[in-house]
Amino acid sequence: xxxxxxxLSGALVGTGLYxxxxxxxxxxxxxxxxxxxxLAPIPPKRLAxxxxxxxxxxxxxxxxxxxxxxxxAAWFLxxxxxxxRGHSQRLAVIDAVAAFTEMLRDTLTASAGLNQxxxxxxxxxxxxxxxxxxxxxxxxxxxxxTTRQALRAFADEIQDSTxxxxxxxxxxxxxxxxxxxxxxxxxxxxxxxxQAAMRTRIAVARARTRTAVRIVTGTTLALxxxxxxxxxxxxxxxxxxxxxxxxxxxxxxxxxxxxxxxxLSAVPENSRLWATQEExxx
Numbered sequence: 001x002x003x004x005x006x007x008l009s010g011a012l013v014g015t016g017l018y019x020x021x022x023x024x025x026x027x028x029x030x031x032x033x034x035x036x037x038x039l040a041p042i043p044p045k046r047l048a049x050x051x052x053x054x055x056x057x058x059x060x061x062x063x064x065x066x067x068x069x070x071x072x073a074a075w076f077l078x079x080x081x082x083x084x085r086g087h088s089q090r091l092a093v094i095d096a097v098a099a100f101t102e103m104l105r106d107t108l109t110a111s112a113g114l115n116q117x118x119x120x121x122x123x124x125x126x127x128x129x130x131x132x133x134x135x136x137x138x139x140x141x142x143x144x145x146t147t148r149q150a151l152r153a154f155a156d157e158i159q160d161s162t163x164x165x166x167x168x169x170x171x172x173x174x175x176x177x178x179x180x181x182x183x184x185x186x187x188x189x190x191x192x193x194x195q196a197a198m199r200t201r202i203a204v205a206r207a208r209t210r211t212a213v214r215i216v217t218g219t220t221l222a223l224x225x226x227x228x229x230x231x232x233x234x235x236x237x238x239x240x241x242x243x244x245x246x247x248x249x250x251x252x253x254x255x256x257x258x259x260x261x262x263x264l265s266a267v268p269e270n271s272r273l274w275a276t277q278e279e280x281x282x
Contacts, residue, residue, distance in 0.1 A: 050074045065244045069251045087203050096126035097163045098192035105185035132157040147174040155274050162192045164273035213261045
């Protein structure tokens with residue numbers, strides 16, 4: 001009976017970890033023209049922290065479920081409790097797209113055409129989109145693809161709806177010349193600035209939720225640490241098979257709660273404009 005309960009506990013923990021990973025790293029939709037995503041290597045420091053937390057908890061308690069929960073906490077909590085670097089990166093990309101659009105608008109007046117303006121503006125693109133802009137200029141200069149295809153690849157590398165909007169407008173202008181492309185680019189740059197300002201306001205409003213998550217998590221971990229040090233007898237029932245099963249259930253509830261709080265504090269991403277329009281086309 002004890003072996004059955006331990007096996008069930010392990011299965012539930014594994015299921016909880018899988019669901020937590022699915023929530024933390026949702027699968028992106030696949031588009032025909034998009035490159036398949038590559039799995040990023042696990043940083044050694046992060047892996048060491050996960051293994052160290054699991055080993056320390058198992059050494060202190062002898063609970064296999066506790067070790068798995070500690071590993072999960074060491075993996076997920078830094079991203080949940082730390083600064084929202086993803087928001088800062090997205091904001092930097094939007095600002096860079098706006099600046100790149102303004103540079104392109106100003107360059108058009110002194111260039112021979114859209115392709116030359118794209119090449120010149122790409123050489124001075126902001127740091128956040130510099131690699132994608134360099135490859136855009138390279139594709140245009142090599143003339144191995146059309147301007148539309150080069151802009152599509154540029155938008156796919158940036159993976160942002162604002163960049164999609166700019167790239168779509170430029171691709172349309174490359175195929176159907178417009179009379180006031182500079183005015184269009186000014187409007188697109190203003191839209192990008194407004195998008196960045198809106199994201200900033202949303203992030204400020206949701207910072208309160210992230211603070212609440214830090215308080216709840218810190219209080220919970222502090223209470224568990226105090227009980228482990230000061231009153232191990234209180235936690236002794238968790239050492240049995242039934243206690244391990246209860247610990248799985250408690251950990252699952254905490255994991256679901258933290259995932260829900262993370263969703264509340266996260267800024268929703270807009271869908272890709274170009275990918276949506278091109279989906280299903282050869």
